[in-house]
Amino acid sequence: MSAVKLTSNQYGKAENHVVRVYRDTPRHELRDLNVSSQLHGDFQAAHTEGDNGHVVPTDTQKNTVFAKAKEEGVTSPERFLLSLAGHFTSSFDWVTGGRWSAEEYGWSRIDGHDHSFFRSEPEVRTAVLVRDGTDDQLVAGFYGLTVLKTTESGFVGYPKDKYTTLGETEDRILATDISTRWRYSTTDVDFDEVYRRVRGIILSTFTDHYSKALQHTLYQMGQNVIDAVDEIEEIRFSCPNKHHFVSDLSPFGLxxxxxxxxxxxxxxxxxxxxxAREEATERPDVWAAVTGFC
Amino acid sequence: MSAVKLTSNQYGKAENHVVRVYRDTPRHELRDLNVSSQLHGDFQAAHTEGDNGHVVPTDTQKNTVFAKAKEEGVTSPERFLLSLAGHFTSSFDWVTGGRWSAEEYGWSRIDGHDHSFFRSEPEVRTAVLVRDGTDDQLVAGFYGLTVLKTTESGFVGYPKDKYTTLGETEDRILATDISTRWRYSTTDVDFDEVYRRVRGIILSTFTDHYSKALQHTLYQMGQNVIDAVDEIEEIRFSCPNKHHFVSDLSPFGLxxxxxxxxxxxxxxxxxxxxxAREEATERPDVWAAVTGFC
Amino acid sequence: MSAVKLTSNQYGKAENHVVRVYRDTPRHELRDLNVSSQLHGDFQAAHTEGDNGHVVPTDTQKNTVFAKAKEEGVTSPERFLLSLAGHFTSSFDWVTGGRWSAEEYGWSRIDGHDHSFFRSEPEVRTAVLVRDGTDDQLVAGFYGLTVLKTTESGFVGYPKDKYTTLGETEDRILATDISTRWRYSTTDVDFDEVYRRVRGIILSTFTDHYSKALQHTLYQMGQNVIDAVDEIEEIRFSCPNKHHFVSDLSPFGLxxxxxxxxxxxxxxxxxxxxxAREEATERPDVWAAVTGFC
Amino acid sequence: MSAVKLTSNQYGKAENHVVRVYRDTPRHELRDLNVSSQLHGDFQAAHTEGDNGHVVPTDTQKNTVFAKAKEEGVTSPERFLLSLAGHFTSSFDWVTGGRWSAEEYGWSRIDGHDHSFFRSEPEVRTAVLVRDGTDDQLVAGFYGLTVLKTTESGFVGYPKDKYTTLGETEDRILATDISTRWRYSTTDVDFDEVYRRVRGIILSTFTDHYSKALQHTLYQMGQNVIDAVDEIEEIRFSCPNKHHFVSDLSPFGLxxxxxxxxxxxxxxxxxxxxxAREEATERPDVWAAVTGFC
Structure with a gap:
C-alpha cells in the first residue's frame, strides 16, 4: 500500500430546516432557517480505524440545532450559528472548530395580519461561520435577487480577435441574479440591520450609473458597501450575465x-x-468554505 | 401489424422566453413571458407517412411568438395568447385549434426607478388558452405563492383505523404553496385587474378563519373568488400540506x-x-390541457 | 354569496419514498418506490363544513403504504398500487376510488455483488392506478430516457409562410427525452416483463428507420409496441425535440x-x-389523472 | 470614499454545451461536454474605470469553445481544457491564467448501433484545469453515482451527550451519492483510462468491507485509488449519508x-x-476553484 494521509475533512448534518415561532403575544414572529453543522477536529481514527469514539453523531448535531432554537432562540442567523459553535467547541475537547451555515427565507405578514405570513422575499439570505480555535470568521450574503435594467448599459472597447463576432452596443438590457457574500471583521454587528442596509445599497447602485460592463457595476456596488459599513472587510460577487438578445425581426419586415x-x-x-478594504487581510482559508465564489 | 389509430396529438414550440419592453417615454415598462404554442388539427400524414406538408415548423411558431410581441404587443398574457391563436387558426386551414400557454414573471421598479427593476413576485402567473374551432376557453392562475399561519388551524374528528397514529390537534402551523387555476366564462375580461383581485382574495381568505383542514380553507377561497368575480366559472386548487412538525424536545428536558x-x-x-359556480358546465376537455390539477 | 358546488377533488399523501429489501437469502433484492396515495369519494362535508368525519388522514395513508410494503411486499409497482387500492376502498364505505401512483428507481448489482447496488437506470419507471368503483385502469410508463442519433434524420416538405426562416435538412441530429405512458386493458399482466419489453421496442425503433420528423418516429414506436403487447390498449408520448444546432463556424474560416x-x-x-389500438375505447377520464400528456 | 482594492476575480462564459461528432466512418462517435471558460489576469481597469480594453468578450470565449471543438477535436475533457487554456494564455498578453472546466455526459450505443445512442451513465464526469502562469493543475472527478448496500454497515462506539437519542446499530442500509474529485500530479495521463479505473475502484471498495461509518469507507476508497494510480496526488469526497430509516411498524403489530x-x-x-499521498504538497489555491469540497 502507498503511504497516505488524511488532510482536510469535516462532517455533520446538513439542511436542518427549523422554523422558530415567537408567540408570547398575539402578534407572532417567525424565523425560518435551513441550518447545516459541520465539525472540524481530531477525527483521524474514524477514517483510518473505523473508531467512532470522537464522532459526535450527525443525528446529535441535528437534535442540538432544534434544542438550541428553543434554548437560545433565533434572533439572527449569525447569532444562532455562534451559539451552535459555542456549544460544540466547548462540549467536546477534540472539536477545535467547524463550519456552521444557514439559509434564511424571508416572510412578510399578509396585510399586516398577526399570525399569517407569505414568503415574500425573492432572495435567500445566507450566513456562514468558520471557527478555527479562537478565530471566528463570519460571512453573510444572499443569492437569488434578480435585477434588470432596460437601458443605461453598454459594452464597447473590447479587444477583437479572429473568434470575435460580437458587435458593440451602447444600449442593451443588463440583467443578473445577484449572488453576494461579505466578510465581517467582527462578530459585534447588528446583523439584521446591516443585512437590510447592504441589500439596499446593492439595489440602488444598480440603478444609479451607466454600466460599462457588469464588472464595472459590481465594483461600484462593492465600493459603496464598504464605504457604508465599517464592519465589512471585503465583499464578493458571483453574477451571471443573463443575456437578453434583441430578437432579429428583420426577416419579417419588422x-x-x-x-x-x-x-x-x-x-x-x-x-x-x-x-476589499485597502488594509484588509486576505483570508482564502475562510473563502474555501464558501462555495461558488472565486 | 395490428390496426392502430392516431388519437389525441399536438405539437409546437415550448418555452419561448420573450421580454417585451415599452420605451416610448423615459419611464419604461416590461412584460416577461415564457410562451408555449401547440397546434391541433389534421396532422395525420406526418405521423403515419412522414409527410410534413401540414407541419408548420415549431421554429416558425417560435418566430411568430417574437414577431407578434412586436406587432401586437403584450398587454396581458391572455390577450397575447388570443393573438397567437388568431394567427395560427386563420393562417392554416388544417389548424383547427391548439393550446397556447404562458407563464409570467412579476417585476417591480427598484425604488420607483424609471428603467431598473427587480423580480419581486414570489408566484408565477399562468395562462392557458384552449381553442377548439370557435370555442375559446381561458384558464388563468398562479403557482408558487407560499403561505403559513402559526395558529388558528387544527385537525380533529377524523376516522381512526389500525394504521392511524396521528394525534388530534387544535393548534398547529398550516402552510402551503398555493397553486390555483380558474376558468373564465368569457374572453371579455380585464385580465390584469382580475388577476390582482383573485390573488388578494385568496390571501385574505387564508387569514380570516380558523382552518379545520386545508380542504376547508381551499373551499372558502373558492367560494370567495366566485362571489367576487362574475367572469369566473370555476376555480381549482392543488396545494401541498407543507408539514411543520413540532420538534420533540422532551428527551432534552425542554x-x-x-x-x-x-x-x-x-x-x-x-x-x-x-x-364551481352552481350552474357551470363541466369542461374536463379543457382541464385535460392544464397539467397538475385533478 | 353565489351558489357554488364542489366538483372534482382528491386528497392524500404524496411521495412516500419506501425501499423494500428482501433478505431471506444472502443474495438480497430491493425495490425502491416513491408512492402517492389519493382518495376519491364523499368528502363534501370536509370542504363545506370542516367536518373531517370522512377524512382518512394523509398520515394514515402514509402509514398504510409502509405497512403494506411489509404485509404484501413489493413485487411490481402495479401490484403494489392494486393492494393499496384494495385496502382503502374496502376499509372505508365512502371511499369509492382513488388515484395511486408510483415512481420506481432502477438499481443494479455492483459487479454482481450480493448486497451492494448502484442506481443504474437513467429512466424513472412510472405506474398510475385509477380506480372508480369497480373499474380499474392501469397506466404504466417511464420518463428520462434520453436518446440521440447522429444521422438518419431530416425535416423537409413543411409549409412556409412569412414567419418561416428554417431551412430544410436531410441530415441532422435527432435527440429527445422519451417520456411515455401506456394503458393496459387488464390487470392480468406480468408487469415487469412487459415493462422491459416495451422499453426495448422503443429503443430499437429509434434506431431502425430514417426519421422524417419526431412525429413519424413516435408513431412507429407506438405501432410496434401495440403490435407486440396484446395487453396494451394505447400508448402516449410527450417528447421534446432537443435541438442540436450545427455551430456556424464560417466566420472563423472553418x-x-x-x-x-x-x-x-x-x-x-x-x-x-x-x-391506440383500432378498436380501443378512449378514456379521457383516466388520462386526466396522468399529468403531462395531451 | 473608503480606499478599496480589487482582489480575486475571474470572468468568462459558463456552460457552453458542445456536442462533438466523429463521423469519418459509418460507426459514429460522440463526446458531449458542458464547458465553462474563465480568465485570470489584468482586468483592473474594467472594474475600476469601465475600460474594456482587456476584456476578451465572453461571447468570444464561447465562439472559441466551438471553434476549438472543430480545430482540435475532443479526445477527453482534460485535453480539451488544455487546448482552450493554451489558446487564451498565448493569445492575450494580459491573460496569465484561468479556470476551465467541463462536465461530460456519458452515452452508450443502443444495442451496438452505429449512430444511435442513449444517455446511459448515471454519473456526470467533471474536469477542472487551473492555470496560473506556467503551473497547470488538473482536477478530475464525477458526481451523481448513487450506491447502496443493504447490510454490512453499522455505526457504534460514538460519544453520547445530553442531546443524543440515536441508538447503535450493527446492521443498517448505507447509501450515498458519490461525489469525488482527484488532483493529478502531471498532465501526462491517459485521462479516459484512468477515469474508468478510478470509478471501478470506488465501486468495488464500496462492496468489499464492513463499513463502520461513511468516513471509514471513504478513506478506504481513497487509499485504494492512490495505491492504484501513480498520477493521482490526492482525492476528495463529499458524500451525503442518505438516511434509510427502518420504518416503525410496531404500532400495527408488524x-x-x-x-x-x-x-x-x-x-x-x-x-x-x-x-493524499504522504509526500503530496497541499494546494488549497487549486481546491478553492473546485466548488463543493471542504
Whole structure:
C-alpha cells in the first residue's frame, strides 16, 4: 500500500430546516432557517480505524440545532450559528472548530395580519461561520435577487480577435441574479440591520450609473458597501450575465428598436469579483468554505 | 401489424422566453413571458407517412411568438395568447385549434426607478388558452405563492383505523404553496385587474378563519373568488400540506409549546379541489390541457 | 354569496419514498418506490363544513403504504398500487376510488455483488392506478430516457409562410427525452416483463428507420409496441425535440459538416401523440389523472 | 470614499454545451461536454474605470469553445481544457491564467448501433484545469453515482451527550451519492483510462468491507485509488449519508427486521474527506476553484 494521509475533512448534518415561532403575544414572529453543522477536529481514527469514539453523531448535531432554537432562540442567523459553535467547541475537547451555515427565507405578514405570513422575499439570505480555535470568521450574503435594467448599459472597447463576432452596443438590457457574500471583521454587528442596509445599497447602485460592463457595476456596488459599513472587510460577487438578445425581426419586415428580447438560458456570462478594504487581510482559508465564489 | 389509430396529438414550440419592453417615454415598462404554442388539427400524414406538408415548423411558431410581441404587443398574457391563436387558426386551414400557454414573471421598479427593476413576485402567473374551432376557453392562475399561519388551524374528528397514529390537534402551523387555476366564462375580461383581485382574495381568505383542514380553507377561497368575480366559472386548487412538525424536545428536558418546528419535505399531504359556480358546465376537455390539477 | 358546488377533488399523501429489501437469502433484492396515495369519494362535508368525519388522514395513508410494503411486499409497482387500492376502498364505505401512483428507481448489482447496488437506470419507471368503483385502469410508463442519433434524420416538405426562416435538412441530429405512458386493458399482466419489453421496442425503433420528423418516429414506436403487447390498449408520448444546432463556424474560416453542435435548452419542440389500438375505447377520464400528456 | 482594492476575480462564459461528432466512418462517435471558460489576469481597469480594453468578450470565449471543438477535436475533457487554456494564455498578453472546466455526459450505443445512442451513465464526469502562469493543475472527478448496500454497515462506539437519542446499530442500509474529485500530479495521463479505473475502484471498495461509518469507507476508497494510480496526488469526497430509516411498524403489530425503509431527504449527514499521498504538497489555491469540497 502507498503511504497516505488524511488532510482536510469535516462532517455533520446538513439542511436542518427549523422554523422558530415567537408567540408570547398575539402578534407572532417567525424565523425560518435551513441550518447545516459541520465539525472540524481530531477525527483521524474514524477514517483510518473505523473508531467512532470522537464522532459526535450527525443525528446529535441535528437534535442540538432544534434544542438550541428553543434554548437560545433565533434572533439572527449569525447569532444562532455562534451559539451552535459555542456549544460544540466547548462540549467536546477534540472539536477545535467547524463550519456552521444557514439559509434564511424571508416572510412578510399578509396585510399586516398577526399570525399569517407569505414568503415574500425573492432572495435567500445566507450566513456562514468558520471557527478555527479562537478565530471566528463570519460571512453573510444572499443569492437569488434578480435585477434588470432596460437601458443605461453598454459594452464597447473590447479587444477583437479572429473568434470575435460580437458587435458593440451602447444600449442593451443588463440583467443578473445577484449572488453576494461579505466578510465581517467582527462578530459585534447588528446583523439584521446591516443585512437590510447592504441589500439596499446593492439595489440602488444598480440603478444609479451607466454600466460599462457588469464588472464595472459590481465594483461600484462593492465600493459603496464598504464605504457604508465599517464592519465589512471585503465583499464578493458571483453574477451571471443573463443575456437578453434583441430578437432579429428583420426577416419579417419588422424593426426592433430594443423592444422585443429573447431571454437566453445557456451559455451565460459569469462575472466574479472581490472588492476589499485597502488594509484588509486576505483570508482564502475562510473563502474555501464558501462555495461558488472565486 | 395490428390496426392502430392516431388519437389525441399536438405539437409546437415550448418555452419561448420573450421580454417585451415599452420605451416610448423615459419611464419604461416590461412584460416577461415564457410562451408555449401547440397546434391541433389534421396532422395525420406526418405521423403515419412522414409527410410534413401540414407541419408548420415549431421554429416558425417560435418566430411568430417574437414577431407578434412586436406587432401586437403584450398587454396581458391572455390577450397575447388570443393573438397567437388568431394567427395560427386563420393562417392554416388544417389548424383547427391548439393550446397556447404562458407563464409570467412579476417585476417591480427598484425604488420607483424609471428603467431598473427587480423580480419581486414570489408566484408565477399562468395562462392557458384552449381553442377548439370557435370555442375559446381561458384558464388563468398562479403557482408558487407560499403561505403559513402559526395558529388558528387544527385537525380533529377524523376516522381512526389500525394504521392511524396521528394525534388530534387544535393548534398547529398550516402552510402551503398555493397553486390555483380558474376558468373564465368569457374572453371579455380585464385580465390584469382580475388577476390582482383573485390573488388578494385568496390571501385574505387564508387569514380570516380558523382552518379545520386545508380542504376547508381551499373551499372558502373558492367560494370567495366566485362571489367576487362574475367572469369566473370555476376555480381549482392543488396545494401541498407543507408539514411543520413540532420538534420533540422532551428527551432534552425542554418544553416545546409550538415554538420550534421541523419543516419536512416529503412525504406531504396533497389536497386538490374544484369549486364551481352552481350552474357551470363541466369542461374536463379543457382541464385535460392544464397539467397538475385533478 | 353565489351558489357554488364542489366538483372534482382528491386528497392524500404524496411521495412516500419506501425501499423494500428482501433478505431471506444472502443474495438480497430491493425495490425502491416513491408512492402517492389519493382518495376519491364523499368528502363534501370536509370542504363545506370542516367536518373531517370522512377524512382518512394523509398520515394514515402514509402509514398504510409502509405497512403494506411489509404485509404484501413489493413485487411490481402495479401490484403494489392494486393492494393499496384494495385496502382503502374496502376499509372505508365512502371511499369509492382513488388515484395511486408510483415512481420506481432502477438499481443494479455492483459487479454482481450480493448486497451492494448502484442506481443504474437513467429512466424513472412510472405506474398510475385509477380506480372508480369497480373499474380499474392501469397506466404504466417511464420518463428520462434520453436518446440521440447522429444521422438518419431530416425535416423537409413543411409549409412556409412569412414567419418561416428554417431551412430544410436531410441530415441532422435527432435527440429527445422519451417520456411515455401506456394503458393496459387488464390487470392480468406480468408487469415487469412487459415493462422491459416495451422499453426495448422503443429503443430499437429509434434506431431502425430514417426519421422524417419526431412525429413519424413516435408513431412507429407506438405501432410496434401495440403490435407486440396484446395487453396494451394505447400508448402516449410527450417528447421534446432537443435541438442540436450545427455551430456556424464560417466566420472563423472553418467548415462544419455536422461535426460540432450547440445543444440548446429552450425553446424546444414538444411533440405529443397517442397511438391506440383500432378498436380501443378512449378514456379521457383516466388520462386526466396522468399529468403531462395531451 | 473608503480606499478599496480589487482582489480575486475571474470572468468568462459558463456552460457552453458542445456536442462533438466523429463521423469519418459509418460507426459514429460522440463526446458531449458542458464547458465553462474563465480568465485570470489584468482586468483592473474594467472594474475600476469601465475600460474594456482587456476584456476578451465572453461571447468570444464561447465562439472559441466551438471553434476549438472543430480545430482540435475532443479526445477527453482534460485535453480539451488544455487546448482552450493554451489558446487564451498565448493569445492575450494580459491573460496569465484561468479556470476551465467541463462536465461530460456519458452515452452508450443502443444495442451496438452505429449512430444511435442513449444517455446511459448515471454519473456526470467533471474536469477542472487551473492555470496560473506556467503551473497547470488538473482536477478530475464525477458526481451523481448513487450506491447502496443493504447490510454490512453499522455505526457504534460514538460519544453520547445530553442531546443524543440515536441508538447503535450493527446492521443498517448505507447509501450515498458519490461525489469525488482527484488532483493529478502531471498532465501526462491517459485521462479516459484512468477515469474508468478510478470509478471501478470506488465501486468495488464500496462492496468489499464492513463499513463502520461513511468516513471509514471513504478513506478506504481513497487509499485504494492512490495505491492504484501513480498520477493521482490526492482525492476528495463529499458524500451525503442518505438516511434509510427502518420504518416503525410496531404500532400495527408488524415486525420489521430491516425489510421496509423510509428513504429520507433532509436533513442528511454530509461527510467530506481528503486522502493524499504522504509526500503530496497541499494546494488549497487549486481546491478553492473546485466548488463543493471542504
Amino acid at each position: 424593426e426592433n428598436p430594443n423592444e422585443v428580447f429573447y431571454a437566453a438560458d445557456r451559455p451565460y456570462g459569469l462575472i466574479e469579483a472581490t472588492i | 418544553e416545546n409549546p409550538n415554538e420550534v418546528f421541523y419543516a419536512a419535505d416529503r412525504p406531504y399531504g396533497l389536497i386538490e379541489a374544484t369549486i | 467548415e462544419n459538416p455536422n461535426e460540432v453542435f450547440y445543444a440548446a435548452d429552450r425553446p424546444y419542440g414538444l411533440i405529443e401523440a397517442t397511438i | 415486525e420489521n427486521p430491516n425489510e421496509v425503509f423510509y428513504a429520507a431527504d433532509r436533513p442528511y449527514g454530509l461527510i467530506e474527506a481528503t486522502i
